[in-house]
Amino acid sequence: xxxxxxxxxxxxxxxxxxxxxxxxxxxxxxxxxxxxxxxxxxxxxxxxxxxxxxxxxxxxxxxxxxxxxxxxxxxxxxxxxxxx
Numbered sequence: 001x002x003x004x005x006x007x008x009x010x011x012x013x014x015x016x017x018x019x020x021x022x023x024x025x026x027x028x029x030x031x032x033x034x035x036x037x038x039x040x041x042x043x044x045x046x047x048x049x050x051x052x053x054x055x056x057x058x059x060x061x062x063x064x065x066x067x068x069x070x071x072x073x074x075x076x077x078x079x080x081x082x083x084x
Contacts, residue, residue, distance in 0.1 A: 001029040004038055013070045014038065017062075019045035039069045 004016030018026040
């Protein structure tokens with residue numbers, strides 16, 4: 001969250017990737033930083049140590065959504081797992 005907020009404050013489109021376990025903390029951090037609507041995509045927890053195949057599947061699942069947000073396009077339908 002903090003990295004995404006920092007990047008967004010510099011005027012660069014940003015999407016924070018947050019695991020489901022830390023989603024509520026992300027709400028708090030975003031609100032506390034004055035950016036409660038920063039785009040976020042929820043990932044399963046844990047991501048670390050899940051292996052290359054799992055990381056590749058997650059990247060493929062969310063890549064189009066990330067690009068749409070960065071481009072400022074209306075995202076059709078959020079991928080399973082959540083987006084805010």
